Amino acid sequence: MKTLIDNIAQLVAVPPGPVAGRAFKAPLVIENAAIIVEHDKIIGFGPSVDAPAGPFDRTIDAGGGTVVPGLVDCHTHVVFAGSREDEFVRRIEGASYIEILEAGGGIKNSVRSLRDAGLDDLIQQSRPRLDRMLEWGVTTVEAKSGYGLTPEDEIKTLRAIRRLDGETPIELVPTFLGAHTIPPEFDGRPGEYLDAMTSPAVLECIREEGLAEFADVFCERGAFNLEQSRRFLTACRDHGLTPKIHSEQITNTGGTRLAVELGAASADHLEFVDDETIEALRGSGTIPVVLPGCSFFLGSEPAPARKLIEAGLPVALATDVNPGSCTIESLPLIMSMAATMLKMTPLECLVACTANAAAAIRRADRVGAIAEGYQADLLILDIPNVQRWAYQVGVNPARIVMKRGRIVLER
């Protein structure tokens, strides 16, 4: 099956990640372009006039639109149960995070809902969110556990992620976030909680069923400190899981430097990252992931993305979609926020949501780029140039979404 996509006003040929420096600011943009897909892969692209005559099994007219790689959302908590709009309202009315938490709300609320939900119910509650993400042009999504916080409920969440991977066109990348927070029944006993979460019964089950690729920890005051984070991630790494860290979100705990030390795939959040930490990230393979939707939702200071980019780092962007601190499912909306709040150009936003996001989930060798041999995850957008995407805030131009060379959505 050979497909020609022709009549493309702008093809943004994002190079394979991680992308930093000049290529980050100015990836190759080809005007009046064509791209050729064979089965599930990209086999050629360039100016339309240079396209071979064929034969092709199928020709898709891009209608003078823009073609980009399918978006990669590299940090989500999209598999959860219940919702917390009551807390959203209470926060607007002035309640603090701590007050809500002490009243049994916050993350504890989501933990209760997830424990109450059966596997099928959890899948049913999460699927519509993934369907909507696909409509926005997202073709690969990292998804974390972390609202179960018992061995059974964490494994239930990872099984839900795997089922959703098989049931939706989106490729899901599973992360074991067993160290999200200390559950109420282990109050004041974080060590014992980590013993339970890193027991051979849990980590062997994850390995045997292939339920996760990454392990993640919330390294923060009130959650897990640096030593506990190191211990959790090291135990997980010994069982084949690649580390990731939620670091420097509320305070500077040194989590990002721990990420570098452990060879983590990514360090995520970074609102309180300092110069020394930025220096540590340079030359490491750890991708800095910035989550402006969270700052928008909470009305807090965003991470210094511009500074990270100027330091030569391959910054990635993600939604962080979750029931408490950011319910935003649209990665293009995050691009608009990154443009206005973080001063990233629309081209930088695109690279951050494709090549660099793919690098943050160790998929940069096959997704997030337009390059020969890469998976044909492509979007045909009804806009004449890519700048229009972030500029038209909240408008969805995705006309065709292609995953592995197959049209999975047409609007």
Ligand SMILES: [Zn+2]
């Ligand atoms: Zn998160």
